[in-house]
Amino acid sequence: MTSDDVATWVAERWPVDPANVAVERLTGGMINDVFRVDLGDTRVIVKHARPYVVTVPDVALSTRRLAIEARCLRELGPDGCLVDVCDAGVGVPRHIDFDAAASVLVMEDCGVIPDLSDRMTSAAPLDAGLGAALGAFTARLHAISAGCPDLLDELENRDVQETRARTQYGQVGAWVQALGRSDQAEVAHRAVELGQRLLAPG
Structure with a gap:
């Protein structure tokens, strides 16, 4: 539009x-x-x-x-x-x-x-x-x-929930790996697990 x-x-x-x-x-x-x-x-x-x-x-x-x-x-x-x-x-x-x-x-x-995003990233x-x-x-x-x-x-908006699980929680592992953290696999697993839990309504 x-x-x-x-x-x-x-x-x-x-x-x-x-x-x-x-x-x-x-x-x-x-x-x-x-x-x-x-x-x-x-x-x-x-x-x-x-x-x-x-x-x-x-x-x-x-x-x-x-x-x-x-x-x-x-x-x-x-x-x-x-x-x-x-x-x-x-x-x-x-x-x-x-x-x-x-x-x-x-x-x-x-x-x-x-x-709010500006305030969260501000040095103040x-x-x-x-x-x-x-x-x-x-x-x-x-x-x-x-x-x-x-x-x-x-x-309930399953479409948005699934997209969020895939594009946000599912990408955490790659983001953490880019930071060079040694616990990348554990963090990725926890993020994906949380994304799956959040697929439930409510």
């Missing part, structure tokens, strides 16, 4: 003049096309899923991943069963629209905020409070979602 495609889609979906729609492609992600769209009176984020990883086209990936993300945003929103997962410190963008046929998700634009000390807040968010997500059994099947 190009910036022009986004402007056209927005104009067909909402009552706006495409000439007044400004589209900026965002970088930093790996899997989807992501754009910041200025509609004049507001800005939104538009995400498009292709049937593969956008930065690695040889890796096929079902576009159903975006439907799952849309459902998660709705459930974490004010009317969802996971609303109590979020707090003042950690939240998610508000779900605005989802076009399943076009594989396009629209969400709230949270503005220009620090990128990482605020311990950030890790604690993310850990607490994750704990609440697991605890509260356990009370929503209908989500278990609906949100």
Whole structure:
């Protein structure tokens, strides 16, 4: 999806003049096309899923991943069963629209905020409070979602799980070997084992 495609889609979906729609492609992600769209009176984020990883086209990936993300945003929103997962410190963008046929998700634009990956690789000390807040968010997500059994099947994404097991956990051995570590075989075995365990739903 190009910036022009986004402007056209927005104009067909909402009552706006495409000439007044400004589209900026965002970088930093790996899997989807992501754009910041200025509609004049507001800005939104538009995400498009292709049937593969956008930065690695040889890796096929079902576009159903975006439907799952849309459902998660709705459930974490004010009317969802996971609303109590979020707090003042950690939240998610508000779900605005989802076009399943076009594989396009629209969400709230949270503005220009620090990128977590940049903070993780920065030489500056990482605020311990950030890790604690993310850990607490994750704990609440697991605890509260356990009370929503209908989500278990609906949100299972075997395609993404298998791709992750193959391209991430399955590659750990090669990465460790490149570092010259003597325990490469053991680390690789543990990584593959973890990847297999994570294939289970839940």
